[in-house]
Amino acid sequence: MAAPTTEGSDRETGETLLTLHRSGRLAAEYPRVRGLLAGCSEAELRRAGNLLSRLRPEDVRQAHPGVPVVSVAVTGHGTLAPLVPALTAELARHGLLLRPHLADYDSYVFDLSDPGSTLRRFDADVVLCVLDPAVVLDELPVPWTPEDVERAWDEKLGLLTGLVTRYRSTGRGTLVLNTVPLPALLPAQLLEHRSRARLGAVWRQANSRLLELAQSHPGLVVLDLDPLVAEGIAVTDERLSQYAKVHLAPPLLARYAREVGHLARHLAGRTKKALLLDLDGTLWNGTLGEDGFDVLQGDHSEPFRFLQRVVRQLGSQGVLLGVVSKNDVEPVRAVLREHPRMVLREEDLVTVVANWRPKHENIAELAGTLNLGTDSFVFMDDTPAECGLVEAELPGVTVLRAGAEPAHHVATLLRDGWFDTLVLTTEDRARVEKYQQEVERRDFLQQSASVEEYLRLLGVRVRLSPVAPSEVARVSQLSLRTNQFNMTLSRLQPADVARLVAGPATSVLVVHAADRFGDNGLVGAVFLRRAADVVHIDGFLLSCRVFSRGIEQACLGAILRHARAAGATAVVGEHRRGPKNGAVRDLYPRHGFRQVTDDGTTTVFRHDLDSEDPLPVPAHLQFTDQCGGDTP
Template identity: 30%
Template sequence: MDSLTYFKLANSLPELNPGDFSQKIKVNLLTNFTDDILAKMLTGAFINVGIYPEFFKVPYKQYVVYLKNKDSKLFSAPAQVTYIFFDISSYMPSELAAQSGEEFPGLLEDIKDYCQKQQGIVVMNSFIRPYVSAYGNLYGDNPLFNLVGSFNDRLQKLAAELPNFYVFDTNQLIHSVGEDSARDMRGMYAFDIPFKTDFFEQLTRHWINYALNLLGRVKKCIVLDLDNVLWGGVLGEVGVDGIALGPTYPGVAFQNFQRALLEYYERGVLLAINSRNNERDVEEVFSQHPYMLLKPQHFAASRINWKNKADNFLEIAKELNLGLDSMVFLDDDPVNRDWVRQNVGQVLVPEFSLEPEYYSKTLHDLPVFTPFNLTAEDKLKGQMYSQEKRRTSAQAASQTFDDYLKQLLVKLEISLNNASQIPRLSQMTLKTNQFNFTTKRYTEKDIEKLMQEGLVFAADISDKFGGYGITALAIITKDPGKEGGAILDSFLLSCRVLGRGVERSFFDFLIGQAFAAGFKVLSVPFFASAKNVPAREFLDKLGLSVELETNESLIRRVVIPEYLSNLAEPESITINYEKKI
């Protein structure tokens, strides 16, 4: 996508109807330079991914006033995402860096106040290290260099302190494109636009990734071709001993690409194979090749066959319970890429006709995976999917599904309003699409607030093959309009735990808890999304009465005492609940 396309899309904004967009976002923008071009670029980038943006931009050079005045429009404009970018350079003096940065701690306090008053997330760019100055190469002697270093340290500390504050590493981006291609000297002096349009475009791509995450549109799975992707050469022609993989070029490039993929696996991105090959040959590579870093257990799903790759994609999506739009496909063959783009267009297919030494960099340059902090569940996820493959084989061997469930020894450890789980619970609301009644997205601050005002139940689920971590979440709030009434604000389960009776046990448990909390009626709203058909199917099976049904929304009703009196005891699932007050 080039900058001209973004400008053109941004120009079309006044003619667009917000109602035509399935997703909208409120954005606040705060900088210390002329940011109209950046704002325009960002507008085009959001429209380009089908999100209707509403901006509040702090007027030029007003950022201190707007941050200091807690009644300013900045504080009163509720934004899902706020982007902050303050530039300091050795070319132009900045009030931020004046008097050895004395103003900065105060400004940081104001930013902290702002974060605490905002429900959305705040993304702030780290300060750019001054790469050139009168001090030559002696960075340690350059006061500005040291100042920027200490500012950035403070930002990191603030990020550790505040759940909704994130630091975007600007230096990483500058490092990648080079300061010369990022800075615009004429723009800086003539218009106070210190960056080139191309740099804004790159920055925009990274920035909107935060918003895409908030809206549940993150990539979760890398699907790989094998020949000339994981190793060099065509396995079917050259055999296990003939493929390029090992300590010398080009094998070392392939080996390091495998290492990079392992890092993605470690941070919770799933790996899968979609390759035209003989499965026996590939098994041989896995079991015999001394330099294979990736092992069969790292792959959540595999399709190694001679069928068409688009059909394989549909199968992989079904097996992993993932949407096609959460997948990235890496294949060196342009024909395969084209076929996949045409037939399963939601899959992201980057250009990959490259020398193998560029594979890792190309993957790293895709800003499509989550920029957020890792949770323990992320790190475990790849492993859990591979346990799922073993579970499926246990299912094949056992007689009936009920028997199978009993053998599985499914266990739910449920907790209520447990503050230590807040990061994971927020992440679940952001990422769960298919089994989600209301698809409400919550930041960590939102969850914190809900814990104070309502009942937030989370279940840590395990079975005999291993643990899934916290994978079920339900939020019950008081219904202000109804005596003894409550609302099931959110009910969601991670797809990897579905199909074991867990969803029913968890739901029944909630009704019991709502009763214990003194509620008589529970309203169960359901908002249809493009993806939550599985949740709807489950809801329909519960056979609840209808409270309200319109085109847009559906509310079912549980009369609690009646529901509990008809409840059958679940046989195969153990629930442990420790109520902590």
């Protein structure tokens, strides 16, 4: 799934980065790098990574404190230095800054098992334990048989299972393993075809067991390298493997780094939420205004039907789908509803926008309707002028240029994992329906005489309760995906949430909401900690779908009442500034807290619990408090 590029764009990128590097301005101009790397070839990305990896992360942070930093520790069996530049470039493509730690050669056992190791003290967001064929091959006798390979794999898998268990018991970051591709030179050493088949079965069974580790260990990710090798990438470079112990070829390490970049983007809270598609030439192969229902006729329609199948598959997993087209709306709806060859249907879509306005205006308006930032959107169009205009007017939108060959549309859509997530929850699968309900709520608001009448007739019902074990993954996901109402920019893995639940002085509360239009599900979380006679709100998250309905006031009031009943003298909350959570910076002062400190990044507020009922439940809202004694 290589990106379409031009030699000219590569040359321009390389020259610009080299000029910035030589002039010493690369750190100061770091926000430009994301745009410069867009559409670069893999060769140019490798060159860019070599330049960018020379930057000191602290210099970039000093110039741009708002740039998200992802700390990544790299360990494994072989030499992994070539991976760092590739990771640097891949994170830069997504507007992130890499803070790397490269462990010593073949130190992964000590790194993961010893809490005092340098890697563990680095306290990375992501720990990469890179596995290569030599992990097994170095354990084989000479001569060897498939049974020797099986024994070596059994021992290695036992070791890895123990390392994962020990690391997850105390480590914070997401641990990443990978499957191990079978190098062609190994089965070639067996002269009997039956023995080769046995070796292949042993190797694949071992990789299957590696992949299954992720099912039983929350916080572990196992990347499958077989699909990458299937793209034609060599597993090893024999010269580098034998002379330098680089046991995975640099192009494979680069593709591995791309997958890690997708993961890092998700952990930094930059997962995309919605996919918007053009119609003519993108989702179907004709022009509706000229061809009518013939837009999906003939053999040439198959690539478009394939794209529709893939888009519908994404939508079934919680990606919000919509179309934005320059067309008349009724013919568009007719095709979506009635065309016998359409795979994607109107009911799969959150919205259908078809008019003759500029597309960037429609996208901006849709963002307001769905209460999403424009940087939550991926937009795909086959017209370069439309793509360029959206990029210029809405730089937060990720624009995918569907080229002239429709058979490549799916690869263009999927190559960067824009919607990847660690865990898929029940709420994900119901997200499209919930946002369709949100559009109905907006229509209802417009028909109401006032906001007060809207809220009264909406019939909001809220339940605050301790988190259940089955809800831990959803709470983690909320922390990773929520940017607007995220008071402390908390980014928590499922294991982090579980530790807070189990802690003697900490607790996690969840917020459920519903109204006349349906059940919103689990829409918020509050992280509490008791220190002496003060209750600290270490995090407060609320989905953008339920803003401005009084839910935050009801929940804060319950926390204050519980703190008072538990003998606390104050409740303290924080707002940590981020690029998107400015709208809630006055949440605490609006609800009776006073400012205590402000260091330029984080503002601390305090409520002294000096009134009997400091924050009543809004009159329009039905509130159920199920916390009991489960708050600190």
